[in-house]
Amino acid sequence: MNGIPQGLEQKANEIILRYPPEHRNAALVPVLFEAQKSLGYLSPEVEAWAASTLGVTPVRVREVISFYSMMRREPAGKYHIMFCHNVACSMRGAESLQRYLESKLGIAAGEVTQDGLFSLAAVECLGACGWGPAMLVGEEQYFQLTQEKIDKILDELRQGRMPAGDSPTPLIGNVGLPTE
């Protein structure tokens, strides 16, 4: 089918097997998620394909896409950055760091750079509150961000290298015995 990334059909068929045959439409979110991973966004062709593959109405697909904040109908940059500006990260300086990141990229949150390399989203909580400020670049996680660390990450990305993320998540917590 035109406009459907290669391998997606097969991937979708694998995902569908996780659910009882009469509930194949449960695969909608994971299938759209996979489609977005390979295409970068959810095109009208992908929407139509997902609807017919899973036996749901096109409006249901659109409704689901509009509900979940990680799904998008516009292309993102090659490197999509999700920067957390929620409570815990903001207590550790995320707001000023976000302004720094925006000035380095030359875009505001919600925009894509002209060369299509970066897009930035300010997001609500990445579940990394103890290691904030935190961000994701694509699927890679970066914690305890500073201006220097952001510089390093962006430099490597501009040279086409994906810097190693903070995985597994570090254990900052003191591991000594509990004392009162």
Place this chain on the structure above:
Amino acid sequence: MHRLSVARQHGAYEMLQKALTMEPAQVVELVKASGLRGHGGAGFSASLKWSFVPKDKFPRYVIVNADESEPGTFKDRLILERDPHALLEGALICAWAVQAEAIYIYIRGEYFYPTKIVNQAIEEARANGLLGERILGSDFTCNAHTHPGAGMYICGEETGLIESLEGKKGQPRFKPPYYPAAIGLWQVPTIVNNVETLAAVPWVFRLGPEEFAALGTPKNGGTCLFSLSGCVNNPGVYELPMGFPLDGLIHNLGGGILENRKLKAVIPGGSSSPILTAKEARGIRLDFESVAAAGSMLGSAAVMVVDETISIPRLLLWVLRFYAHESCGQCTQCREGTGWMLRLCKQLLEGKGKSRDLDDLYEIADAVDGTTICAFGPAVAWPTKSYLKKFRHEFEALVRE
């Protein structure tokens, strides 16, 4: 520890083997004796939930709630990344106890790395006879799958999660009648438990219910993973006995407040919990009853520390920005109220606030509190009302006229 070979050296799946020799009802009884309570936020008894499954309705499912999205909470991430077999073992024991045919692990979409590790663990378990047909040579057959969320806080609410898992918008269902244990995923009995709750189940068996219970307080069995964040020197995840003193967590384990500043307030149970002033927080113990007696809630045990440099109206802005973004849109008062409150708070911080805005803010919060389908309404109302009540002077200082 995330690899099966290492986990098995530490005894992983031995307790599943033991549970499979017991009657399902005995398993429920054993967990009941341990006093294990849900670590997702509500603190509901785990075994009681399991016992609500109607006797004659099949199939049944177990859902692991790994949506972890209450701001301040980041403990389940560590279990997913570092000890996924403990989670699988606990989920399988639960599945045996309620006779479920499959486990769905609903992991928030932002957790790419944790999802990868859990998928790896599922593959390893399947290849070694720990998942699938006739587990460990018994008659028990059960599969496990991960299912990604795609960025919505409300999908951590159990009925919202179920809607989402069914391939829809994750808008919560009415309770009653939709208590998942009776009418859950695809309208059949479904147990939804948090990651930490299920990962503790093998320990209930290993230690025995009495010893497990004795780790905590009389009404709070076992230990708890505390997510410590905000203005402290050593933020992170701490496993502590239930009832551990808050002061010890912040000043001792947490290394005290950043740059020796003064403590202003503590948010003890995630961003939805009412704030405690430094004075109110002094001397309290971290279990469900003690935190409630102090006027807040333990929730997901996410302790956020607020020091003297943080402005409370600004803190409210961050909190309201979150709830306004995450409201699922189903109930009018929540959908409209959260946005309205955010606009009022913004105006105040921009120096355009009027004194009646403070009353409006409080009244809107009050109108959302307890009037919505799910607990999202109270979750935005409680912080808002408590910040306004306890730090009113900081809000008044922003009012121009």
